[in-house]
Amino acid sequence: MRxxxxxxxxxxxxxxxxxxxxxxxxxxxxxxFCDQVFLIAGGLLWNIYFAGxxxxxxxxxxxxxxxxxxxxxxxxxxxxxxxxxxxxxxPLFIQFFFFYSAFVLLPRVGVDIPLGFTTLTIHTSALTTxxxxxxxxxxxxxxxxxxxxxxxxxRAVPRGDLEAADAYGMxxxxxxxxxxxxxxxxxxxxxxTNEAIFLTHSTTLIFLSAFPARQQxxxxxxxxxxxxDQTFNPFVAYPLVAAYFILLTLAIIGFFGLVNVRLNRHxxxxxxxxxxFRPQYLR
Amino acid sequence: MFQFCTDxxxxxxWQWFACYLTSGTHLAFYRSFLVVIxxxxxxxxxxxxxxxxxxxxxRSQFLPVNALGRGYVNLVRxxxxxxxxxxxxxxxxxxxxxxxxHINCPDWDQPIRQGNDFIVCRExxxxxxxxxxxxxxxxxxxxxxxxxxxxxxxxxxxxLYGAMRAVPQAxxxxxxxxxxxxxxxxxxxxxxQMWVFALPGLSNIWQILIKSTPLLFxxxxxxxxxxARELGGAKTSLYTYPHPDWRVWYFLVLLCFYxxxxxxxxxxxxxxxxxxxxxxxxxxxxxxxxxxxxx
Numbered sequence: 001m002r003x004x005x006x007x008x009x010x011x012x013x014x015x016x017x018x019x020x021x022x023x024x025x026x027x028x029x030x031x032x033f034c035d036q037v038f039l040i041a042g043g044l045l046w047n048i049y050f051a052g053x054x055x056x057x058x059x060x061x062x063x064x065x066x067x068x069x070x071x072x073x074x075x076x077x078x079x080x081x082x083x084x085x086x087x088x089x090x091p092l093f094i095q096f097f098f099f100y101s102a103f104v105l106l107p108r109v110g111v112d113i114p115l116g117f118t119t120l121t122i123h124t125s126a127l128t129t130x131x132x133x134x135x136x137x138x139x140x141x142x143x144x145x146x147x148x149x150x151x152x153x154x155r156a157v158p159r160g161d162l163e164a165a166d167a168y169g170m171x172x173x174x175x176x177x178x179x180x181x182x183x184x185x186x187x188x189x190x191x192x193t194n195e196a197i198f199l200t201h202s203t204t205l206i207f208l209s210a211f212p213a214r215q216q217x218x219x220x221x222x223x224x225x226x227x228x229d230q231t232f233n234p235f236v237a238y239p240l241v242a243a244y245f246i247l248l249t250l251a252i253i254g255f256f257g258l259v260n261v262r263l264n265r266h267x268x269x270x271x272x273x274x275x276x277f278r279p280q281y282l283r
Numbered sequence: 284m285f286q287f288c289t290d291x292x293x294x295x296x297w298q299w300f301a302c303y304l305t306s307g308t309h310l311a312f313y314r315s316f317l318v319v320i321x322x323x324x325x326x327x328x329x330x331x332x333x334x335x336x337x338x339x340x341x342r343s344q345f346l347p348v349n350a351l352g353r354g355y356v357n358l359v360r361x362x363x364x365x366x367x368x369x370x371x372x373x374x375x376x377x378x379x380x381x382x383x384x385h386i387n388c389p390d391w392d393q394p395i396r397q398g399n400d401f402i403v404c405r406e407x408x409x410x411x412x413x414x415x416x417x418x419x420x421x422x423x424x425x426x427x428x429x430x431x432x433x434x435x436x437x438x439x440x441x442x443l444y445g446a447m448r449a450v451p452q453a454x455x456x457x458x459x460x461x462x463x464x465x466x467x468x469x470x471x472x473x474x475x476q477m478w479v480f481a482l483p484g485l486s487n488i489w490q491i492l493i494k495s496t497p498l499l500f501x502x503x504x505x506x507x508x509x510x511a512r513e514l515g516g517a518k519t520s521l522y523t524y525p526h527p528d529w530r531v532w533y534f535l536v537l538l539c540f541y542x543x544x545x546x547x548x549x550x551x552x553x554x555x556x557x558x559x560x561x562x563x564x565x566x567x568x569x570x571x572x573x574x575x576x577x578x
Contacts, residue, residue: 028399089545090538091494097508098538101515101530201363208365208501225369231399234377238370242362 007034015042015223018215025216025223028230036227036237043220044244050219051200053135058142058199063181065143066150080147087144092137093205099137100210103127130211130218138206142199146188149195153188154180186263193256197249220244303524312510316540319496319507322424326431326492333436338443352440359437367434368498372426376409383407420504427502435492442484447473449480479559479568486552493544497537511537 002010014021026035068080087095106124113120127133157180165179185192204221207213213222220241227237287294288302303309340352359367381395384407391404405412410422450473458468500508515530560567 031399085546086538086542090541091497093497093500094508094534094537094541097511098531098534101528101534105528105531201365204363204365221363221365224366228369228373232401233396233399234370234373238366242366245363245366 002032002035004032004034004038007032008038011035011039012042014039015046015217015219017217025226026230031227031231033236036223036240039223040220040227040237040240040244043218043223044248046217046219047200047203047248049131050135050138050203050206051196054138054142054199054203055196057139058146061139061143062146062150063184065147066154066184069147069151070154084144084148084151087141088148092141092202093209095137095141096134096205096209096211100128100133103133128211129214130206134206134211138199138203141202142195145195145199146192149188149191150184153184153186156187157183182263189256189260189263193253193260196252196256200248200252201245299524303526306524308510308514311505312507312514315505315507315510318424318499318504322428322431322496322499323493325428326435327489329428329432330435330439330488330492333432334439334443337436337440338447341440341444342447356437356440359434364434364495365498365501368427368430368495369501371430371433372423372502375426375429377401379409380407383409423502423504427499427504430502431492431495435488438488438491439485442481442488443477445484446477446481450476476563479556479563482552482556482559486549486556489548489552490545493541493548497541507537507540 010022011026012021014025025039026032065080065083068076069084071077071080103124106127108123108125110121110123113122127136161179161183165175170178203219207218207222208225216226218226224237224241228234231237285298285302285305287298288305294302337352337356340348341356343349343352380401380403384391384395384403387406388404393402395402410418414422454472454476455468458472459465463471497506497508499506511533512530515528515533517528518525557571561571562568
């Protein structure tokens with residue numbers, strides 16, 4: 001039997017790949033409690049990777065899509081509304097399958113992206129991995145959900161603020177950057193926090209759908225499921241992964257709460273929007 | 284299905300497709316959409332019932348019942364749902380077998396959990412040893428139904444609880460002033476009026492329920508996702524209908540099916556909201572009343 005320290009050495013970084021720990025995962029009767037604790041915790045690194053990058057890219061894309069949907073030009077608003085409808089109306093689980101099977105069909109070529117100082121070559125086959133292709137789907141999905149939230153917030157930007165901006169002679173980018181965007185973020189932030197939580201929860205679906213976990217490196221829930229399959233005992237691994245996710249959720253609430261305080265710093269206290277934890281979305 | 288389907292390899296295009304799309308496996312694929320609909324139809328009332336019980340528990344003045352309701356709602360909502368979908372069927376299955384084992388085989392002396400095995404006596408196996416494939420499918424499906432009802436019941440409970448509190452308190456007080464008991468006031472005043480407040484939340488939950496049905500696949504049920512994967516994969520010339528990798532088209536069909544479902548139910552809930560708002564003491568209800576009075 002391994003000691004806990006050995007489990008930590010062997011398995012905590014194992015989710016990153018074979019080179020970062022034991023070659024094989026523990027199997028059958030060889031599985032100790034500490035193995036489950038550390039391997040699942042290590043898998044959480046991937047959840048943070050997927051959620052973090054998807055939120056980062058999705059945030060800016062969502063602002064653009066929300067502005068497009070809010071635009072009075074039908075050539076902009078129609079496609080944006082269609083994009084949002086497509087990704088919000090269908091299950092994320094099926095989206096993973098659909099995009100994976102589409103990526104598999106892509107011809108295997110390298111696409112050169114000149115960056116000025118160097119040229120980045122991206123191979124299309126990378127899209128069939130969860131780390132790139134799965135992330136791509138997640139970004140599109142969270143873009144649609146966040147864009148809908150931002151769109152609602154754009155419609156709720158106080159008229160007085162816009163009139164004040166006009167009175168000061170602000171137009172175009174400076175009006176957007178100083179008046180519209182901060183107001184939009186402030187109004188959308190409580191629901192955007194929930195969106196970030198749901199997105200983090202839905203990173204558990206990536207390896208359950210089509211994307212393969214190469215070298216058995218997957219995220220936390222992938223390992224929890226692996227342990228349940230091996231030990232046929234759902235009462236250890238699933239509560240563990242649930243506890244980790246509750247901690248992760250609390251961390252997100254903490255971080256987004258700080259941003260929320262900053263976004264609302266000009267308002268008198270009672271008017272500030274409070275973030276309420278409402279984890280009830282599943283895609 | 285058609286008479287010309289005896290030798291598909293020599294058929295022209297449209298006949299080939301006609302035969303291909305009506306083959307036995309494809310009929311199973313179409314039936315699996317009905318499984319999705321069936322799940323929705325079965326789960327919706329169950330979740331509503333669970334939610335009603337949960338909401339009543341949350342309202343209860345009796346502390347243990349209240350704590351039970353609170354614990355149920357918060358536990359389910361705080362944990363990623365997928366954990367529950369996979370945890371409940373296997374945990375419940377083992378629980379049932381454990382109970383049956385203790386009832387049917389009291390003089391069994393070996394432990395149930397031996398290492399990584401879960402061993403119960405032959406009489407305690409659910410579904411029974413030698414059960415038909417059909418019985419096994421029904422068992423797996425009902426486990427999934429229980430998991431869905433548990434998870435969505437918690438969401439519904441929270442929504443209904445909020446809706447009950449949104450009914451104007453003055454009306455309840457008036458009812459009590461007329462001498463109604465608390466139960467009567469609840470039944471006659473709160474219950475008929477709460478739905479308009481609950482509808483936006485319920486509509487949201489219904490959409491989430493629709494979008495979580497593909498997770499049936501993870502519970503080992505031959506649902507639409509299963510068949511799309513099976514049928515779409517490349518088939519060599521060993522098969523009657525050889526074709527390259529067509530999974531992307533099959534999943535496109537699935538996407539369209541779900542888009543249609545969510546779009547349709549959005550329309551449905553819009554209509555229902557309109558019906559429910561009639562005669563309500565809300566801004567929208569007042570607007571409807573004025574419009575009708577003007578006409």
